[in-house]
Amino acid sequence: MTAFLNIAAFVVLLGVAIGLVRxxxxxxxxxxxxxxxxxxxxxxxxxxxxxxxxxxxxFIDIALTLALLAAFAAIAFSLSALDSGREGEIGGPES
Structure with a gap:
């Protein structure tokens, strides 16, 4: 069972590496x-x-920390995209 879990972890990390290219x-x-x-x-x-x-x-503690960081990264990215979309509006950040 340990070998199967290690192989599954390798496959997941391979998918993560492909995602890094994206x-x-x-x-x-x-x-x-x-x-x-x-x-x-x-x-x-x-x-x-x-x-x-x-x-x-x-590793469970590490996983929880990574999940929290991923959530904050998504929020930061969304707020950044929202702010960059408002730059052209009247009354935006430059006005």
Whole structure:
């Protein structure tokens, strides 16, 4: 069972690596946001798989921290996109 969980964690991390390419290249902001969410959830999944495979339950704390950081990253990205959309409006940040 441990070998299966380790292989599953490797496959999840492979998907996260592919998502990292999308973050760096992504044609639009929405693609980048979805890739960042993939990085967060994939990292959480890999940490949880490794925690149960090796019996090192400190990885659960790391997974919770990564989930929280991914949520804050999505909020920050959304607020940034919202502010950049308002720059052209009258009464925006420059006025």
């Amino acid at each position: 973050v760096l290249r992504g044609p639009s902001r929405a693609d980048r946001l979805m890739a960042v969410q993939l990085l967060g959830s994939g990292s959480v999944g890999a940490c949880l798989l490794l925690a149960f495979a090796g019996g090192r339950f400190a």
